[in-house]
Amino acid sequence: MSPGASPWVLASPDVREETAMHDHRRIGRELDLFDTDPLIGAGLPYWLPDGGAVRHALEEYIRTAERRAGYRHVYSPVLGKRELYEISGHWSHYSDDMFPPMDVGGEQVVLRPSLCPHHALIYRSRSHSYRELPLRMAELGxxxxxxxSGVLGGLTRVRAIxxxxxxxxCTLDQVTDEAHAALEMIGRxxxxLGIAPSRHRLSLPGPGGKYVAAPGMWERATALLTDVLDRSGLPYEAAEGEAAFYGPKIDIQVADGAGRESTLSTVQIDFHQPEQFDLHYIGADGVKHRPVMVHRSIIGSVERAVAHLIEAHGGAFPAWLAPVQVAVLPVSDAExxxxxxxxRRCREQDLRAEVAEAERxxxxxxxxxxxxxPYQAVIGPKxxxxxxxALRLRDGRRPDPLPVGEALARIGVLVSSHSTALWDDGDGA
Incomplete structure (x- = not known):
């Protein structure tokens, strides 16, 4: 697809039928993952228990991956004063996509459209030495x-994200290593998750006034991201008009069954906000220097990630992500x-298990x-x-009956390692 082409193209009847079968809105409701209510409002889905289990597993995976990669997690408010977004540039470049300000105690506060201004303030709240950098700050917020209303749909386009x-x-000479490491995290x-990108896109500014007017800044950031992509060896395409208002970005695109693309993960280099918030660190020379801000999102929004996972897997999630990992099936009431x-043994080992009683x-x-x-555990008289x-795997395989402890240990290894394999019988299958 050319950079300027619309991804929302008409598909053939066969493709439309296949897409309808894997539409996350239909599957998500049939599997009791999420739903909506007009009293809550359009674009504001709620998560049912099974959907909550998927979301929790996904969030725990990414928090663990970030912690192991040297990130520290923070929490920040979902509200901020209008002045905060005037400083960051969101108000002048992005206010059409923001909710209107609320008057509170003589001040105007806004529901935040992004987390980066809050993180800039958290960084600014303490002094920093070059020895502390890179400082990696993460939040699921x-x-x-x-x-x-016309563009809202399921989990892919929502109002609360x-x-x-x-x-x-980080310092300027740390930028490419940090951005490259973020790309590697996305790949892992x-x-x-058992998914693949449709393409990698270098998103650049286009004509119009929605971008920060700083040509030198754009040139530096674009050169750095180009170097990161070239170093990674990944094929990519440049797309004008897709950059953030403050800088270029690498977008990892995914496609649904009809070939419609959306951005799931991003890596961005930002010289603008460190300048706006007067961020600095003390260098080895004892004087102040401006850090560079690398924005990165490994799985993007939880809502869009789950929507894509539903469609990619048709509801048959990898075992570590499945809302119910083990269905226990007694042959009769006697078992x-x-x-x-x-x-109970499953739950004690942090496996999500439910019993499907014989009376069903x-x-x-x-x-x-x-x-x-993923796993159906059949328990008969023997x-x-x-x-x-006696395990039955989702793909139809039936391993030989195993002692309970061994069966749980083998399932536990695959789940805890976030493997997409259902079973390992010694040959890695």
Whole structure:
């Protein structure tokens, strides 16, 4: 697709039918992941327990990955004074997409459209030495966009967004290493999620007045991001008119079944906000220097990430992400006690397990109902006596019956390592 082409192209009838089958809005409601209510409002979905389990697993994955990569997590308010966004440049360049100010105690406060101004203030609240840099600050935080009703849909376009955001404050000679490391984190996350980018895009400014007027700043940031992409060896395309108002960015694009693209992850280099907020660090020479701000989001917004995962997997999530990881199926009422005990063992090992009692229908019917669950644990008279479990994998495989402890240990290894494999029988399969 050419840089200027619209991704919202008409698809053939066969593609439209396939897309409808994997539409996250339909699947998400059928699987009781999320829903909406007119009393809450358009573009404001709520998460049901199974959707909450998926979201929690995703959030825990990214927090752990960030912590291991040297990030420190913060919390910041979802409100800020209008003056904050005047300083950052959001008010003059982005106010059409922001909710209107609220008058509170003689001041105007705004629901934030992004987290970066808050993080700039957190950095500014303490003095910093060059020895502390790079300083990596991360937050899974809420932000708000005043999207028009006509473009809202499911989880992909919403008004309340939970963003996996981070800002790295670093020296100029650290920028490319930090941006490159962020790209590598994105690649590892996509591998764990079982998804692939459709392309990498170098998003540049275009004609019009929505960008900060600082040609030298744009040239430096673009050269740095180009170097990062070239160093990574990833193919990419330049696209004018897709940059943030304060700087260029690398956008990782994903596509749905109809080939419609959206941006999931980003890496940005920002010289503008460190200048606006007068950020500095003390260098080895004992004088003040301006840090560079690298913005990066590994999975983007939780809402859009889950929407793409629903469509990419048709609801059959990788085992570590599945809302129910183990469906326990007693063959008859006589095995119910053993099934409940097995489910408790699963939960004690942080596996999400539910018992599908025999009264819900025949074993075959219950297996079909649990077709999207990664592991179905069938417990019949023999398994109950022998202390074993007969596993059925979602892909149809049936490993030999195993002692309960061994079965749970093997599942636990795959889940805790965020593997997309359902089973490892010794050959890595």
């Amino acid at each position: 809420g932000m708000y966009r005043s999207e028009l 939970q963003l996996n955001d981070a800002h790295i404050f 996350a996509y591998e764990a 119910s006690e053993h099934a409940e005990a097995f489910a 229908g025949s074993l075959g019917a219950r297996i079909r109902q649990a077709r999207l669950v 398994e109950a006596v022998d202390g074993e479990v």
